[in-house]
Amino acid sequence: MYLQRRNRTLRRNESIRSLVRETILTPNDFMAPVFIGEGKGEKHEIPSMPGYYRYSLDLMIKEVKELYSVGVKAINPYVKASDNLKDNTGKESWNPNGLMQTSIRAIKDAVPEMIIMSDVALDPYSIYGHDGIIENGDIVNDATIEALTKMSLSHAEAGVDFVAPSDMMDGRVAAFRKAFEENGYSHVGIMTYAAKYASCFYGPFRDALDSAPVDSQNIPKNKKTYQMDPANRTEAIKETLDDIAEGADIVMVKPAMAYLDILREVRNAVNVPVSAYQVSGEYAMIKAAAQNGWLDEKVTMMESLTCIKRAGADIISTYFAKEAAMLLNG
Ligand code: PBG
Numbered sequence: 117m118y119l120q121r122r123n124r125t126l127r128r129n130e131s132i133r134s135l136v137r138e139t140i141l142t143p144n145d146f147m148a149p150v151f152i153g154e155g156k157g158e159k160h161e162i163p164s165m166p167g168y169y170r171y172s173l174d175l176m177i178k179e180v181k182e183l184y185s186v187g188v189k190a191i192n193p194y195v196k197a198s199d200n201l202k203d204n205t206g207k208e209s210w211n212p213n214g215l216m217q218t219s220i221r222a223i224k225d226a227v228p229e230m231i232i233m234s235d236v237a238l239d240p241y242s243i244y245g246h247d248g249i250i251e252n253g254d255i256v257n258d259a260t261i262e263a264l265t266k267m268s269l270s271h272a273e274a275g276v277d278f279v280a281p282s283d284m285m286d287g288r289v290a291a292f293r294k295a296f297e298e299n300g301y302s303h304v305g306i307m308t309y310a311a312k313y314a315s316c317f318y319g320p321f322r323d324a325l326d327s328a329p330v331d332s333q334n335i336p337k338n339k340k341t342y343q344m345d346p347a348n349r350t351e352a353i354k355e356t357l358d359d360i361a362e363g364a365d366i367v368m369v370k371p372a373m374a375y376l377d378i379l380r381e382v383r384n385a386v387n388v389p390v391s392a393y394q395v396s397g398e399y400a401m402i403k404a405a406a407q408n409g410w411l412d413e414k415v416t417m418m419e420s421l422t423c424i425k426r427a428g429a430d431i432i433s434t435y436f437a438k439e440a441a442m443l444l445n446g
Contacts, residue, residue, distance in 0.1 A: 139426040143187030143441035147433040153196045164320035166403045186441040190231040206238035210266035220274035234271045237283035245329040247283040253334040268292045272301040282309040284342040289362035307366035310359040311352035314343035317371045317397030371395040376427040383428025392429035399435040
């Protein structure tokens with residue numbers, strides 16, 4: 117055959133492929149979600165997330181040091197609040213001596229260079245497992261914003277670099293920005309879960325924190341009145357632009373793998389850094405298939421992360437952060 121163009125020329129061997137590769141992962145791309153529980157010397161594997169653990173603070177500090185030493189520069193901490201601290205106001209969420217606030221201080225003290233982006237939402241503290249306050253079976257927006265603003269200020273006071281509101285209430289970014297400016301925390305940034313979908317892929321995470329919506333009369337069993345409909349695309353752009361207009365520094369798309377089209381559209385529509393969250397269910401699927409010998413874990417992990425970056429993520433929050441960073445470091 118005479119072919120004017122032979123596309124396979126650029127794929128002939130690994131040296132050529134590496135010369136023309138468009139997307140290169142580095143440990144600097146990753147953020148690690150971390151789960152913190154009460155106690156001392158405690159390490160619990162999350163049943164639906166094989167190889168992933170909830171640590172008490174003393175062990176978490178070791179884990180954070182390890183993450184930093186392999187090149188991971190940011191964490192997203194989540195805490196598991198005990199049942200007796202849960203109510204419908206979420207008031208434990210702004211307790212200056214709560215587990216989150218204590219953890220932020222201790223981690224910043226031990227590894228000051230590690231960037232902390234703390235989750236802001238009421239679900240770990242809600243007896244109903246919802247991200248906001250419930251009145252007459254509805255998750256009420258404005259009262260929730262008041263609670264979340266107190267929560268954000270308490271995280272700022274404890275020393276976070278960014279707060280990461282994952283609640284999807286309206287107007288929270290503007291409220292936090294104003295509160296930070298007025299209270300001496302102008303240096304604290306906001307990474308919003310801007311396009312966060314009502315996704316079944318969060319199941320394992322809710323196991324980790326015991327934070328699933330409760331099954332009770334008059335309480336919605338899902339988060340569809342605040343998280344987005346997976347069927348929608350233009351709404352993701354609107355949500356994201358609104359958050360930026362309110363003062364968000366970084367915007368997130370969540371989940372990642374089933375939402376790469378959204379990620380690309382958001383990346384094209386905005387001029388701030390974009391992050392993507394490879395969520396618990398995505399991790400669980402890869403782990404489960406690998407445990408069955410159906411997929412090669414390392415190859416699948418790296419392919420999924422590369423594709424998330426290719427789709428437009430500047431930062432990837434992933435439960436594979438440590439494993440992937442170690443693999444990249446060789
Ligand atoms: C809390 C929150 C959730 C996740 C991050 N922050 C759960 C939810 O919204 O129900 C999910 C993360 C994951 O599944 O890995 N609002």
